[in-house]
Amino acid sequence: MARSDTDTLLSPVIDDDGAPFWEYASRGELRIQACARPDCGALRFPPRPCCPHCQSFDSEWRRMSGRGRIWSYVLPHPPLLPAYAELAPYNAILVELADAPHIRLAGNLVSGPNAPLNSIPSERLRIGAKVQVVFAYVGGVAVPRWVLERL
Amino acid sequence: MAASLKDATAIVGIGQTPFAKRLPESEKTLACRAVLAALDDAGIAPSEVDAFASYTMEETDEVEIAKAIGAGDVTFFSKVGYGGGGSCATVAHLAAAVATGQASVGVAWRSRKRGSGPRPWKNTAVQLPTPAQWTRPFGLLRPADEIAMLARRYMHEYGATRDHLFNVALACRNRANQNPAAIMYERPLTREMYMTARWISEPLCLFDNCLETDGALACVIVSAERARDCRRKAVYVHSVAQGLPSQHHGMVNYWNDDPLSGPAWTAARHLWKQADFGPEDVDVAQIYDAFTPLIPLSLEGYGFCGRGEGGAFTEGGALEIGGQLPINTGGGGLSEAYVHGFNLINEGVKQLRGTSTAQVPDASTCLVTAGEGVPTSALLLRS
Numbered sequence: 001m002a003r004s005d006t007d008t009l010l011s012p013v014i015d016d017d018g019a020p021f022w023e024y025a026s027r028g029e030l031r032i033q034a035c036a037r038p039d040c041g042a043l044r045f046p047p048r049p050c051c052p053h054c055q056s057f058d059s060e061w062r063r064m065s066g067r068g069r070i071w072s073y074v075l076p077h078p079p080l081l082p083a084y085a086e087l088a089p090y091n092a093i094l095v096e097l098a099d100a101p102h103i104r105l106a107g108n109l110v111s112g113p114n115a116p117l118n119s120i121p122s123e124r125l126r127i128g129a130k131v132q133v134v135f136a137y138v139g140g141v142a143v144p145r146w147v148l149e150r151l
Numbered sequence: 152m153a154a155s156l157k158d159a160t161a162i163v164g165i166g167q168t169p170f171a172k173r174l175p176e177s178e179k180t181l182a183c184r185a186v187l188a189a190l191d192d193a194g195i196a197p198s199e200v201d202a203f204a205s206y207t208m209e210e211t212d213e214v215e216i217a218k219a220i221g222a223g224d225v226t227f228f229s230k231v232g233y234g235g236g237g238s239c240a241t242v243a244h245l246a247a248a249v250a251t252g253q254a255s256v257g258v259a260w261r262s263r264k265r266g267s268g269p270r271p272w273k274n275t276a277v278q279l280p281t282p283a284q285w286t287r288p289f290g291l292l293r294p295a296d297e298i299a300m301l302a303r304r305y306m307h308e309y310g311a312t313r314d315h316l317f318n319v320a321l322a323c324r325n326r327a328n329q330n331p332a333a334i335m336y337e338r339p340l341t342r343e344m345y346m347t348a349r350w351i352s353e354p355l356c357l358f359d360n361c362l363e364t365d366g367a368l369a370c371v372i373v374s375a376e377r378a379r380d381c382r383r384k385a386v387y388v389h390s391v392a393q394g395l396p397s398q399h400h401g402m403v404n405y406w407n408d409d410p411l412s413g414p415a416w417t418a419a420r421h422l423w424k425q426a427d428f429g430p431e432d433v434d435v436a437q438i439y440d441a442f443t444p445l446i447p448l449s450l451e452g453y454g455f456c457g458r459g460e461g462g463a464f465t466e467g468g469a470l471e472i473g474g475q476l477p478i479n480t481g482g483g484g485l486s487e488a489y490v491h492g493f494n495l496i497n498e499g500v501k502q503l504r505g506t507s508t509a510q511v512p513d514a515s516t517c518l519v520t521a522g523e524g525v526p527t528s529a530l531l532l533r534s
Contacts, residue, residue, distance in 0.1 A: 009288060009290070010275060010287050010288045010292075011288060012284035012285075012287075012288050013283060013284050013287075014284055015284065018284050018285075045285075045406050046282060046285055046400070046406065052398065071304060071405075072300045072301070072303045072304035072307070073300070073303060074291070074296050074299040074300050074303060074352045074353060074354075075350065075352065075353035076290055076291075076292065076293075076295075076296050076299075076351075076352045076353075077349065077350040077351060077352065077353070079270075080290075080292055080293075081273065081275065081292060084290050084292060087290075089350070089353070090290055092289050092290045092291050092296060092300070094300055094304075094405055102406065102407060102408050103406055104405045104406060104410075105285070106285055106286045106289045106291055106403075106405065107289050108289050108290065117289075117290060122353075127303070127304070127307050138288055143288055143289075
């Protein structure tokens, strides 16, 4: 993936629990932490040390289809950090994962993997719209972005 | 059966500095002024203070305040987390300390130069806790963006409108227009101004956001028995609660089955369980209003209306004086001052003393809430 103008945006401050998510993202995979106990297997997000359902510390990272629907969205306007103010108004969306509806990933709806955060006209944003994950590089870290399933 | 906090303690003194976009004095000086004003209001000597409570975000500490005002030996001190969610918990912790004999005179305070000081979200070096990696890179930078996300979903799901949010902003502004201490005292708000205001984070505009204020406030808590001998009419702490719901994620509460029922619901269940009266008996409410959508959400959470009915509740002047539930009678965070909700506590005390600038006739019960959307707290006060 090519580096892009999004390099001036904030990159994630990664903690121990979250590190595998970003590692998989760098391989172009959207994976969510799940309990590894066979009779449990509950998905959880954000990642954490143990399962809130069965308290097991064994976990695995389950690959998601990368499909979802827009649950809500905002259009931030200044005052913002400079790199974001330049793009404002841009969109920030919450995507309800098709594989796990109670998990909603924050992201941005874009026209393509390395397109800027304001590359989709705001009137095209709609709650319920079907989207598909893509990945872009921000400050050397692969982050999920989302494109409309039907353009 | 454990000892009950019900009516065991009372707020007997309140104090505040002027509110402004910029005050010349330091947060420490402002804190001392507010604390001493509250003690003077109560008629209690600073040397009698033996307990303190504030917010973890408060930058003046007990050591500095205690030695500056001339407090005695202090035997209880506590700080509550989660920003504005901690406001009412400062009083709750002191009530618990006084009721159980850990201390006898408690002071809660908040001093903040949020008007002339930095905006916390601009600090990229000190990142917010764990959830930040999942939201900030995508441009959800400010509390306004995080709440706007829930607000749009709320409007979508329940048909709430910008007019409902305007009703909230207007009620607060109208009360501020009656309150000479309020930042917006001489600044009326119209629907035209609201509907044409610049966006901050769509669907929230400028007037959906609280003020940015310099100022400090404090209050004094003692036992109900001691309160009877104080200078002012006692305002009893009838019920208190904190709320951190199961699987809650703070202001980015995006990862559970129902992101739209937040900490208010949890705090409310505990608050009403211990009270002798219910939502229908509340004469006036001071509801945390960093952003207008927190009001409909809180109205639902604290049981003034059903799920999804918070927007409609604001219609027909319900939040105004004479309406079904007058709120934020000093102007609130939206129009009096934004000092992390402490002005809502003091305004609740003023209402029950009968000294508010927008007095609800014969008010004898008041709900005060802390920030909804973060781990929160609430108080029921009665005269």
